[in-house]
Amino acid sequence: MIPVHGYDGARVAVLGLGRSGLSAARALRAGGAEVLAWDDNAAARERAAAEGIAVSDLTRPGALDGLATLIVSPGIPHLYPAPNPVIAAAWAAGVPVDNDIGLFFRSFATAGWDDFDTAPRVIAVTGSNGKSTTAALIAHVIGATGRAVQLAGNIGRGVLDIDPPGDGGVVVLELSSYQTDLARALTPDIAVFTNLSPDHLDRHGGQGGYFAAKRRLFSEGGPDRAIIGVDEDEGRFLANQMAMGPGDDRVIRISAGGKLSGPGWSVFARKGFLSEWRKGRQMASIDLRTIAGLPGAHNHQNACAAFAAARCLGLGPKQIEAAFHSFAGLPHRSQVVAERDGVRFVNDSKATNAASAAMALAAFPRIRWICGGLEKEGGLGALTPHLGHVAKAYVIGREAAGFALHLKDIPHEVCTTMAAAVARAAQEAETGETVLLAPAAASFDQYDSFEARGADFIAEVEKTLGA
Template sequence: MIPVMGVDGATVAVLGLGRSGRTAARALAAGGASVVAWDDGPAGRAAAEDEDIALRDLSRPGALDDVAALIVSPGIPHLYPRPHPVIAAAWEAGVPVDNDIGLFFRSLGQSDWDSHDVAPKVVAVTGSNGKSTTAALIHHVLREGGRESQLAGNIGRGVLDIDPPGDGGVVVLELSSYQTELARSLTPDVAVFTNLSPDHLDRHGGMGGYFAAKRRLFAEGGPDRCIVGVDELEGRFLANQLAESRADDRVIRISADRKLAEGWSVTARKGYLSELRKGRQVGSIDLREIKGLPGAHNHQNACAAYAVARTLGLGPRQIEAAFASYPGLPHRSQLIAERGGVRFVNDSKATNVDSAAKALAAFGRIRWICGGLQKEGGLGGLLDAAGGVVKAYVIGREAEAFAMSLTGIDAEVCTTMADAVARSAAEAEPGDVVLLAPAAASFDQYDNFEQRGEDFAARVAALA
């Protein structure tokens, strides 16, 4: 655990008692704080009581009178579409509001950093799509290269729940816009921006607010090295803002769809990764046969992970060997079975149009299982990527409306996962891919995208 610094003797309130909230409460207590906590749901309060975390209804008048800071879990809105009443009360009372990410960065290394021969590093990854795979791939490459690495944040363990890193150790964080937007301290050594596409727009008041939340990771703490995906306008803007000159190698540009000439860059075109410095190729990897990284979207993730590994001193051949052994993440273009020449791929994490489009672009003849709670913006941007779809099998509470929006695609309303798997498997031919890439949230039928993916895998396993 990372004890929180600067809170000894203070009363600190925690709002939201999921995993990150309870971990923050323990880390605050380890730092000497008197912790009071609240969750709007009875399940969260019960979990806190099981861990002897003191409860206080923070919505009551005067509940914040003795509180030095309010720590908020990432799922709780603090600005758009409207602030939670407790957060609004904290503003009125002048109580600073922060989250566990801010506590982590202000506390890491305060006590024993000088004892290391090689200072530990923090790598932070953000973006709309691919950040989980990128963070996990960085972690895998470092471990395979003999480096100490811990994976935390929006994936793996809570940031305050990790062990203090050892000599030369690396902490790899996946950070969502919810986490970067509120954190008062953001000081990674290496920061990664994968890409940007519309998501969580109600939470951030539109695309401008969403991008601003991501950009804070680079603007607030001044990382030593910035790795920026430049396949969208926002990435090109960010890279230009960060670089002092065309040759500034503190900024590494990455791309999966364009040739880059300036400075230090890593690109993946037609399945080949190339590292260029000052216009000269200094490293390359053939990504086409790496099963854990299918498709151009995963090749962009590979570019980001490669750039981080090079920044941290690993050689191209070390990275290539680690890529080859990467198993992939559950629910992200995960090959779960192959039967009679038909592959079954679970990309339940494709909860928005952009991520689903990238999954569709990774394969040839596709039997596409899709549907769920549709997000803002419709499916227009997805249809251009659906050229490989032989047929769609639509699930979800609003399957019929979802199917009608798939203009030009043969779509069958199945409603349930069981029917969709059975129908797609019965109609699939050798060489086809049965792909779960919903392009929608899961909450109409499942608690989360993981549960949806597990249901898909179970239905595939049960096929005769």
Template structure:
């Protein structure tokens, strides 16, 4: 546990008592604060009471009297589409609002930090797509190289559940826009921006607000080194703002095309990763045969992880060896079976159109299972991106409406996963791939994308 420091003897209210909320309450108590807890659900309140925490309804009169801060869970809106009433009340009372990420950065460098011979470092990864794979890949590279590390944030453990880092350790964090948007302290040593595409637009008031939330990771504390994907305009803008000019070694640009200038660049093209510095090639890696990183989108993830590892001082050869042993993450281009010459790939994490488009480019002949709860931002990115698709099989409560976006693409409205898998398997030919890449959220039929991916795997298992 990382004890939260700076609130000794003070009252701090915690709103939202899921995984991160209860973790925050425990870390506040470990640091000497009194945690006052609340959740709109009975289950969350009961869990907090069972651990001895005091429940305080933030909407009661004088609830914020003497409260030093309100710590809210990432999923609770604080601005758009409208602030949660408890957060609005805290702001009206002049009580600072923060989240567990802010508390983590505020507390991490205190305590025994000065006694480390090699101070621990933090690598923070954000972006629309690929941040989970990139974060896990960085951790895998470090572990393979024998460097102690911990992985947390939007993937795996909550940040305050981490153990205090040991000498020379690296903490790798995956951070969503919900987490970076509100954190009052953001001071990673290395910050990574993978890419940007429309997502969570209702929560951020549009694309500008969404990008602004991501940009805070680079603007609030100023990392020692930044890894920026520059294939999109927002990435190029961010890289330009962070650089003091051509050749600034604090910036590493990642792209799918050759870049001008004499900077530090990592480029992936036609399955090859190339590192150049000051106009000269420093390393080259063939990514095409790496089973855990299929497709151009995963090659970009590999480039971002490679750049972060190089910024940490690892050699190209050590990184290359680790790339070849990376097995990938569940629900992200996860090859789960091959039956009668047909591959079955679970990319349930492709919850937006851009992520699905990247998955569709990774395989030559695809039976595509898609559909679900559509997100803001539209389906325009699908235009011209379905050339590898033999046929689509549409799931979701509004499957017929989703199918309208497929225009002339051969498709079948299936409704549920069992029907979609059965129909795709019946029609698939050897050499083809049955790909779950929904291009939509899962909440119309499932609790989360993991449950959707597990259902896909269950239905595929029945085929055997």
């Protein structure tokens, strides 16, 4: 646990008692704060009370009097589509609002570091797509070289649940826009921006607000190194904002869309090969086509980001390449779950928007596509260039018929359930094809999470192939 500094003896409120909220309450208490907690869900309140955390209704008049700060869980809206009433009351009372990410960054460094040969470092990864795989890949590469590393944030453990790092330790954080948007402290040593595509638009008041939330990771604290995907205008803008000149190698531009040029530091993937260039010279090259855990161009961008981060830590290209080959990938992200008679079954349930589904579709030459679910804002336009890879779509979800209307001339079948979709796709798939779950939609119409949806896909594949 990382005890929170700066609130010893102070009254602090925690709103929302999920994983991050409970973690924040524990860390605040460990730092000497008097914690009051609230959640609209009675079961969550009971779990907190069972740990000895004082539960207090923060919605009642005067509940925020005398508070030093209000800590808010990431799932609670603080501005759009409308501020939570407790947050609005905190504004009115002049109570600062923060989250567990802000607490982490203000509490991470300790006086004990004075005795270390090498200060611990934080690598923070954000973006629309690929941030989980990128964060996990960075942690894997670091760990494979024998260095102490912890993975936390939106993946793995809560940021305040990790162990205080030792000499030379590295913490890799995956941070969502919900987490970066509110944190009052954001000071990573290395910050990574993968890409941007429409997502969570209602929560951020549109695409501009969504990008602004991501940009805060770079603008608030000024990382020593900024690794920025430049395949979209937002990334190109951000890289330009961070760099002091063309040769400023504090900014590393990455791309999976083509060759990058110029005197600065860049890492790009082209035709399956990763290349590192610095000061106009090629420094390294890796053949990504043979790395099973990183299929497709979208994973090649993840590889570029991870390579750049590892190079910032002083790791050599050969060390990084060897670690790439031992990376197994993440569940529900281009996860090969079975293969029979030349047909692969791939679980990419994490492809919850059109842009991430497009990347999955681009990774395989001929696809039996299982798609559908709770549609997100932004539409399915990003899929259009890749629909030529689809032999047939099998649509799931409560509104499957409506989702299918977006597919127009693509051969498709309304299946509604995962069981029906997997059975039909497996029956019709031919040698060389891939049965791909890449929903391009949220899961909440039928499942509690994308993980539950992916697990159902795996279970149905096993049932179908075992039949």
